[in-house]
Amino acid sequence: MMTPKFWLTIITINCALLTSSVIADDPCRYETTKGIIDLTSIGRTDGKPAYADKTPPASADYKYSYNPCKPFTELPNCIGVAACQVSADGKLSFSLGKQESVKWNPGSGLGSIPSITYTEGAKVVTVTLVCSADGSEDFDAMGENPINNYKFRLSHKCACWDGCGHTPPQPTTKSPGGGGGGGLGGGGAFVIILLVLAIVYFAGFASYYKFRQQKSGAELIPHRTFWVALPGYAKDGAVYVFRRVSGKGAESYNSV
Structure with a gap:
């Protein structure tokens, strides 16, 4: 039997899943008590990597590309990514992560x-974000070590705390095409939770009425009397408020 406790459990699980899906780190900007690190001005916005085809010193089998903040594409297989591994001949490419997977570590x-x-x-x-106080810029790809672990090092003034910290925060939602980066605001998250x-x-x-009480048709609508009467309640409320505001007098108003 589907009891109220059962439905409360289902609602709680849905809320937890939604909350975990909309709370994400901003791929462009990180703020903590130490200050702000803002990589917005470094990342290219034309779909190309700011740092392309960098060869690690230990091996020339693969090259690596990286773009902070915004996604880029490097064919054939890196579509809307943050980092990409490319074979030496350029015929193969592998996504190493997308912008929406970003996690910051302040140290x-x-x-x-x-x-x-x-x-x-x-x-x-x-x-690794290396603060370049003199304004110089450098990017190094150290390759893969151990397996499935890739190390990059970015030296830039924007890697300094408050080095480039005046850009407004970027949203963090996923784009429909999986291209990463934007953001779902609190209002959007609330609407999604409300719909669920x-x-x-x-x-x-409806399931309870149908299978437990053998109801059908309009009888499956929960609290049907209330929902049918709701438009009338809304109209009465609007008329009451209008009359109060316009000073034309108002009839007595009974709460629902």
Whole structure:
């Protein structure tokens, strides 16, 4: 029997899943008590990597490309990614992580170096952010070691705390095409949760009425009398408010 406790459990699980899916790190900007690291101005926005086809010193079998903040594409297989591994002949490419998988690590202790990671399945890319106080810029790809773990190092003034910290925060939602990066605001998350709760509410009661009480048709609508009367309540409320505001007097108003 589908009891109220059962439906409360289902609603709680849905809320937890939705919350975990919409709360994500911003791929462009990280703010903590140490300050702000903002990589927005580094990343290219034309679908190409800011740092393309870098060969690690230990091996020339693969090249690596990286673009902070925004996704890029490097054919044949890196579509809308943050980091890409490319064969030496350029015929193969492998996604190493997308922007929406980003995780920031501020480091621990005084003088610690922050880093940023991206994931694609078992693959993990760690980008060490080196503060370049003199304004110089450099990017190094150290390759894969151990297996499925890739190390990059980015030296830039924007890798410094508050080095480039005046760009407004970027949203963090996933784009429909999987190209990464944007963001779902609190309002969007609330609407999604509200819709899921509404679906669970109507579907749950309809199932209960149909299979437990053998009802059908309009009788499957939960609290049908209330929902049918709701437009009339809304109209009465609007008329009451209008009359109060316009000073034309108002009839007595009974709460629902």
